[in-house]
Amino acid sequence: MILDLNSFITREQPYWDELSALLRNYDENGGYRPALEEAKRFYYLYQRTSADLVKLNTFAGEVETTRYLERLVARAYSRLHESGGEKIPLKPLYWLTRTFPSTFRRHWKAFVISFTGFIAGASFGAGALAVDYDLKDQFIPPQFPHLREKPSKRVEREEKQDFDAFQGRHAFSSELMTHNTKVTALLMVSGFLWGIFTLTLLFSNGQILGFVIYDYLRDGQGEFLTAWLLPHGSIEIPAILLGGQAGLMIAHAMFGWGTNLRLRQRFARIRGDLVTLIAGAALLLIWAGIVESFLSQYHAPPFYPWKIGFGLVQLCGLVLYLSLSGRKKPQPQLTN
Amino acid sequence: MLGKTTALEVQTAEGVSFKVPIASPFSRCLALAIDIAVIIGLTILATTVINILQTIAETVPQIGRILIDFGTGAAIILQFVIATFYGIITEWLWSGQTLGKRIFRLRVIDERGLSLSFKQILIRNIFRLLDMLPSTFYLIGGTSCLLTPKCQRTGDLAAGTLVIRESEVSAPSYNELLEKEENSFSTMPHLEARLRHRTSPDEARIALDAITRRNELQPESRLLLFSQLAKHFREISEFPDEITVGLSDEQYIRNVVDTIFRKVSI
Incomplete structure (x- = not known):
């Protein structure tokens, strides 16, 4: 018809x-x-x-x-037909206290691998320098010229300088925030290359930290180092590790171990968690950038204990927040 | 390009299937070029405004220096925000379109034909960091586009999206097409009924297509096509010479189409 x-x-x-x-x-x-x-x-x-x-x-x-x-x-x-009916979270407090920490805990294995990769890099960096100290100049990337300097010389110079609370601080803080956010996002997206690049980046970042720690400890500048790195590092490094965690989740989805789902479905399952982790990491990095600019670079010896104390409190707070916040209370068991 | 799919085929829950044309890598490149130009333009604009404000701030005693430094910091943040959030915000506000995509009539959709969620937009834009590597040459994204059947960069694969071509197709008007000329076949309804009976749906479709698309054909091709079609329909119809004499091949087919499509109601 x-x-x-x-x-x-x-x-x-x-x-x-x-x-x-x-x-x-x-x-x-x-x-x-x-x-x-x-x-x-x-x-x-x-x-x-x-x-x-x-x-x-x-x-x-x-x-x-x-x-x-x-x-x-x-x-x-x-x-x-909305794809999943997802909306932008309009409950920031709920997101901060529940969604973000519980997402972090749900993928704790990826975080452990991320942490292990970073620590392996740090150990390698410190170990390599312990074996051959001349390697220092070859391994320190060109964008960190201040790390090539002998630590005690730098400490002497920095401690003599007046702290100018505003000169260049805003610009420095902004640069740190944007740079670290890019690095963290890159750690995440490079998980798409089966996680190889993510682990390599984590390892190389850890390696630089290992060099620095060994170099300053060897020169007897442990207190300066801790007071310099801990205030911002206690937030910045975990944030970078969160990027690595997200990258390894992507890598896991790429491999598809232990599931019959197709790649599209595997990604659909982790998409929300990836957004949560990267948003959480970005927030932490904004805070770390502010701390690094306005506190970490203030090298006055009388303030070292305060700076170290601040860093420790911050680190403990972050650990407690990520491990405990948003946990559901166990339901009381019904008895006859 | 390896085994490219040119259209996304979607089957809805209502049992309707439709096809959506997938955008080519070339049109996506052009849209990207426009978007990059917009980002550069916005960045220059923001920097210029901040520079002007810094010049004004210089004159403010005591806090001028702080304001200048604050401006430099703000400029760095703004550049980052513009480059990162331009795609996210425009795709969210314009349902999967950036300015470049709007100009080239492209749109990002969910790979099942659904509308985009905010998470998908966020993921595909964050993955731009990977796609644009090395440096900003888009080698990873470009290679991925060329190698995947639906022309998806890694961001599209991770977000479960793809970019489609959106052509504004308007419903053709058949009044002008079918009612312009008098159909001489209508004087012999019994022969018209026989023609309808003998014409298969495929033959009817070919004849209608030939009429609706006749203006797209080269003159020689048009003559040849209608001559072959008319020959075929003359063989299966039995209209006497007195009503077909003097009819051009194209008019003959027009009459055939009119007979087939207009006279019978369901």
């Missing part, structure tokens, strides 16, 4: 035009939420147009109108 195309189009076109106008309105107003009646009408128009498409395909097979209806149905379909 062949469709009376002309009268079919004449009859149905007003519905298609109405649907098209609604879609255009939704496209132009991103956050627009239709009222119930409008949503019902939209759904009716979508169903009617879908039915028209089926009719046209079955009885007429006319290319141009079919293509038009396909586009219309595709756009309406996409509008009607």
Whole structure:
């Protein structure tokens, strides 16, 4: 049976035009939420147009109108079906106290591997320097020229300098925040290359820290080092490790061990957790950037104990927050 | 390009299936170039505004120096925010489109044909860091686009998205097409009924396509196509010479289409 195309189009076109106008309105107003009646009408128009498409395909097979209806149905379909119904979290307190720490704990194994990779790098860096101290100049990256200097000389120089609370601090803080956020995000996304690059980055970052720690301890500048690194490092390093954790979750999804799900499904399962971890890491890095600019670089010996104390409190707070916050209280067991 | 899929085929719960054309790497490159230009433009604009404010701040006694330093810090943050959030915000506000994608009529959608979630937008934009490597040459993203069947960069694979071509197709009007000329076949309804009976849906579709797309054809191809179609339909129809004489091949097919598509209602 062949469709009376002309009268079919004449009859149905007003519905298609109405649907098209609604879609255009939704496209132009991103956050627009239709009222119930409008949503019902939209759904009716979508169903009617879908039915028209089926009719046209079955009885007429006319290319141009079919293509038009396909586009219309595709756009309406996409509008009607949210992929998972996820919304931007509008409960920041809930997110901070529950979502973020519980997401971290749910993937604790990835964090342990991330931490191990970093510590392995640090141990290697310190070990390499212990074996051959001349390696120092070769291994310190060019972007850290102050680390090439003999630690005691640097300490002497830094401790003599006046602390200028504002000169260049805002710019330095901003640079640190943006740079560290990029590095952390890179640690995460490089998990896509089966985690090899993530582990390499973690190892190399740990290696630099290992060099520095060994170098300063060897020169008897342990107190300066702790007072310099702990205030911001107690937040910055865990944040970077969170990036590594997210990267290793991606790597796990790439390998697909222990699951029959397809790659798309494996990624869909971890997508929300990745966003949570990277957002959490970014927040921590913003704080670390501020601390590094305004506190860590203030090298006055009388303040060392305060700085170390601050760093320790911060580290303990972070550990407690990530391990305890948002834990559900155990339900009391019912007894007869 | 290895085994490219040119369209995403979606089957809805209502049993309707439709195809959405997938964007080519070339059109995506052009859209990206526009977006990069916009990001550079916005960054220059923001930096210029901050520079002007810093110049004004210089004149403020005591806190001028602090304000200048604050401005430098703000500029660094702004550059980062513009580069990172331009894609995220525009794709979120414009349902999967950046300015470049809007100009080239491209749109990011969920790979099942659904609308994008904010998480997907965030993930695909964070993965840009990987896709643009080495440096900003987009070698990883470009290679991934060329190697994956649906032309997806790593960000698309991780976020479960793909970029489609959005052509604004308007419903064609058949009034003008079918009612312009008088159909001489209508004087013989019994022969028209026989023609409809003998014409298969595929033959009807070919004839209708030929009419609707005739203006897209080269003159020689158009003549050849309608001559072959008319020859075929003359063989299966039995209209006498008195109503077909003087009819061009194209008019003959127009009459055939009119007979098939307009006269029978379901």
